[in-house]
Amino acid sequence: MAAMNMVQALNSAMDIMLGRDPAVVLMGEDIGYFGGVFRATEGLQRKYGEHRVLDTPIAEGGIVATAIGMGVNGLRPVAEIQFADYIYPGFDQIVSELARIRFRSAGEFHAPITIRTPCGGGIRGGQTHSQSPEGIFTHVSGVKVVMPSNPFDAKGLLITSIEDDDPVVFFEPKRLYNGPFDGDPHKPAVPWSTHPKGQVEEGYYTVPLGAAEIVRPGSQLTIITYGTMVHVALAAAEAMKVDAEIIDVRSLVPLDVDTLCTSVKKTGRCIVAHEATRFSGFGAELLAVVQEECFWELEAPIQRVAGWDTPYPHAFEWEYFPGQRRVALAIRAVLESA
Amino acid sequence: MNRRSRLHLPRTPARPGQRPDFSYVALSPAGAVPRPEVNARARDIEPLSVELVRVLDDAALAVGPWNPHLDPEELQVGLRHMMLTRLYDDRMQRMQRSGKISFYIRSLGEEAVSVAQCMALRPGDMLFPGYRNQGLQIARGIALVDLMCQVLSNTRDMCKGRQLPVMYHSRPGNLFSISGNLATQFPQAVGWAMAAAIKGEDHLAASWIGEGSSAEADFHHALLFASVYQAPVILNIVNNQWAISTFQGYAGGEQRSFAARGPGYGVPGIRVDGNDFLAVYSVTQWAAQRARTGGGPTLIELVTYRAAAHSTSDDPSRYRAKDDYEHWPLGDPIDRLKRHLIALGEWSEERHQALVAELEALVISSWQEAVTYGTLTDGPKLDADLMFEDVFKAMPKHLERQRALMRAEREMPWPP
Numbered sequence: 001m002a003a004m005n006m007v008q009a010l011n012s013a014m015d016i017m018l019g020r021d022p023a024v025v026l027m028g029e030d031i032g033y034f035g036g037v038f039r040a041t042e043g044l045q046r047k048y049g050e051h052r053v054l055d056t057p058i059a060e061g062g063i064v065a066t067a068i069g070m071g072v073n074g075l076r077p078v079a080e081i082q083f084a085d086y087i088y089p090g091f092d093q094i095v096s097e098l099a100r101i102r103f104r105s106a107g108e109f110h111a112p113i114t115i116r117t118p119c120g121g122g123i124r125g126g127q128t129h130s131q132s133p134e135g136i137f138t139h140v141s142g143v144k145v146v147m148p149s150n151p152f153d154a155k156g157l158l159i160t161s162i163e164d165d166d167p168v169v170f171f172e173p174k175r176l177y178n179g180p181f182d183g184d185p186h187k188p189a190v191p192w193s194t195h196p197k198g199q200v201e202e203g204y205y206t207v208p209l210g211a212a213e214i215v216r217p218g219s220q221l222t223i224i225t226y227g228t229m230v231h232v233a234l235a236a237a238e239a240m241k242v243d244a245e246i247i248d249v250r251s252l253v254p255l256d257v258d259t260l261c262t263s264v265k266k267t268g269r270c271i272v273a274h275e276a277t278r279f280s281g282f283g284a285e286l287l288a289v290v291q292e293e294c295f296w297e298l299e300a301p302i303q304r305v306a307g308w309d310t311p312y313p314h315a316f317e318w319e320y321f322p323g324q325r326r327v328a329l330a331i332r333a334v335l336e337s338a
Numbered sequence: 339m340n341r342r343s344r345l346h347l348p349r350t351p352a353r354p355g356q357r358p359d360f361s362y363v364a365l366s367p368a369g370a371v372p373r374p375e376v377n378a379r380a381r382d383i384e385p386l387s388v389e390l391v392r393v394l395d396d397a398a399l400a401v402g403p404w405n406p407h408l409d410p411e412e413l414q415v416g417l418r419h420m421m422l423t424r425l426y427d428d429r430m431q432r433m434q435r436s437g438k439i440s441f442y443i444r445s446l447g448e449e450a451v452s453v454a455q456c457m458a459l460r461p462g463d464m465l466f467p468g469y470r471n472q473g474l475q476i477a478r479g480i481a482l483v484d485l486m487c488q489v490l491s492n493t494r495d496m497c498k499g500r501q502l503p504v505m506y507h508s509r510p511g512n513l514f515s516i517s518g519n520l521a522t523q524f525p526q527a528v529g530w531a532m533a534a535a536i537k538g539e540d541h542l543a544a545s546w547i548g549e550g551s552s553a554e555a556d557f558h559h560a561l562l563f564a565s566v567y568q569a570p571v572i573l574n575i576v577n578n579q580w581a582i583s584t585f586q587g588y589a590g591g592e593q594r595s596f597a598a599r600g601p602g603y604g605v606p607g608i609r610v611d612g613n614d615f616l617a618v619y620s621v622t623q624w625a626a627q628r629a630r631t632g633g634g635p636t637l638i639e640l641v642t643y644r645a646a647a648h649s650t651s652d653d654p655s656r657y658r659a660k661d662d663y664e665h666w667p668l669g670d671p672i673d674r675l676k677r678h679l680i681a682l683g684e685w686s687e688e689r690h691q692a693l694v695a696e697l698e699a700l701v702i703s704s705w706q707e708a709v710t711y712g713t714l715t716d717g718p719k720l721d722a723d724l725m726f727e728d729v730f731k732a733m734p735k736h737l738e739r740q741r742a743l744m745r746a747e748r749e750m751p752w753p754p
Contacts, residue, residue: 128518311500
């Protein structure tokens with residue numbers, strides 16, 4: 001085990017996969033010589049060569065499309081989109097092509113691609129460096145969608161994603177790159193070295209897709225969340241002194257319905273929380289699944305915590321971000337219905 | 339002989355610790371490139387897309403057919419705008435470092451692009467700037483205080499706190515809202531120009547992107563629509579050699595000039611010395627006359643150098659030779675225009691220093707005024723309610739509800 005932040009853990013996953021599988025190639029803007037704007041690919045071009053770690057033109061549509069072609073021709077590309085906010089020029093290639101190649105060719109062709117992309121706010125990035133568009137991709141049949149909340153999971157999930165023969169869009173909450181963030185911007189930053197999940201195995205290991213994790217067992221209510229909001233929810237539950245069961249979804253598609261619903265059936269109260277905007281967000285799917293499976297065990301209406309339905313505003317970052325207060329109000333609401 | 343296919347990887351001329359090498363930059367002597375009539379057929383002027391239009395020679399004199407013969411007063415205005423742009427940038431960079439603003443992008447070394455091009459256009463022409471075109475804002479006469487208030491996201495911010503610093507706009511100034519996403523506005527400028535033609539107006543549109551972002555599909559949409567409809571638009575590629583860490587070869591500049599993409603679409607392409615104020619002015623004037631007289635679009639590649647970091651989040655010492663800019667063969671745009679004015683007997687070192695002092699004082703007094711409207715950390719703050727406005731023209735019910743929830747949340751005592 002070694003102390004790693006999330007960037008180092010992701011780097012380690014790609015390092016291991018480049019070493020294990022000659023079909024793995026990395027591609028993206030500034031990822032080669034420079035090592036990526038967030039340093040996730042630092043040193044990998046030096047180690048594996050310019051033919052395995054490719055700097056690309058600034059053309060997200062081109063990156064996804066050529067990755068598809070490489071994938072169809074036997075490679076296993078890991079493409080970085082520098083910010084999730086810039087993924088949309090590649091959207092048609094993901095939705096109309098990547099997600100459907102296996103289906104439309106009756107399984108004769110497929111493209112085993114992982115698209116890594118930093119998402120989320122809390123870094124004063126304004127509307128073009130803060131979005132959480134995961135819900136848009138979960139709405140597309142044929143791509144898997146993953147979002148880790150800590151270095152250990154990030155590495156294991158990324159290795160699994162790269163090995164997966166289906167395409168995976170892998171969202172990395174950039175506010176968590178250097179440390180867990182509980183939603184309070186006024187507290188001094190905490191490094192991952194102080195967190196158990198910042199201890200990462202140095203070698204190969206996997207974390208399966210489709211498996212949620214109970215990060216805090218509890219009896220009073222269930223908070224279903226992922227990404228940065230895992231840490232915000234933990235802090236809010238502690239501040240509210242409630243015995244919340246907090247579940248990190250980790251893999252949005254496929255979704256571990258059993259773990260979520262077993263918990264809600266036990267607690268009878270449920271909050272779903274994400275940083276993304278609320279309207280038609282992934283929280284709506286989570287809420288619907290819980291309602292379908294747990295209706296008779298529910299003691300209160302399910303609450304949703306999310307970003308407001310506006311573009312991400314630069315000056316009002318902390319009024320926009322679903323911080324501990326927003327979670328606390330939801331906790332109060334699900335408990336008050338008793 | 340190796341007969342197998344191979345993957346070519348563009349060669350970056352100089353990385354940290356290596357000798358700067360600009361031998362790849364194809365140069366033409368000042369005055370050497372012919373100036374065609376503005377109504378010339380695109381196919382007859384293809385060499386313009388690979389040669390380099392230059393007016394200022396080594397003695398800082400204006401030579402050749404592209405000399406726009408500007409009055410000294412106009413040149414002095416251009417010099418002033420470029421100097422103000424640079425001093426404004428310097429100040430904002432320092433303010434970012436001291437935590438007063440969150441982010442900044444300088445245009446160091448590229449000032450002639452925005453200033454000369456803006457001056458060659460008319461106030462009614464619509465500009466679709468990129469994020470490194472602050473010279474357009476300054477040359478269009480937007481007050482420094484207004485630019486600073488945007489950068490500060492303060493109570494007088496034109497964007498009402500919604501945009502990252504430098505993403506300005508001005509409806510009265512005909513400066514479109516800067517997106518922050520790359521290349522998206524290039525084809526929008528074409529659409530604006532098509533509308534001007536549909537409405538029978540005399541205005542044209544101009545847009546700017548970097549050579550790096552010319553890789554985006556939007557670049558090709560712009561060229562195609564501009565060509566098909568012969569829209570009155572000037573499409574500018576600012577080739578400053580770097581897209582963050584990635585050298586222009588990765589945008590396709592290794593095989594052919596960026597301007598040469600124009601002729602592929604039947605659009606004239608002109609490659610110009612982007613640090614030569616007179617040459618930039620002149621080719622823009624040519625393209626504007628062509629557009630206004632029904633000649634359609636022009637693609638201009640402005641060859642320049644990004645002397646500063648990509649942004650305040652970037653550290654170029656990690657990926658390029660430290661003293662690169664000192665070896666850049668096209669020099670510094672301010673220094674070159676200054677030397678030209680001195681050579682004409684219309685400027686002096688003393689006048690120059692006096693102007694520096696005057697502009698520095700303007701920057702400082704503007705900043706002092708701007709911060710009275712608030713900074714990121716101190717002073718008056720914008721009302722957070724503003725984030726719910728302008729999502730739609732009229733606020734839908736769900737946003738009204740969320741605004742109320744936000745107010746309740748902010749009033750909640752914390753910790754509970």
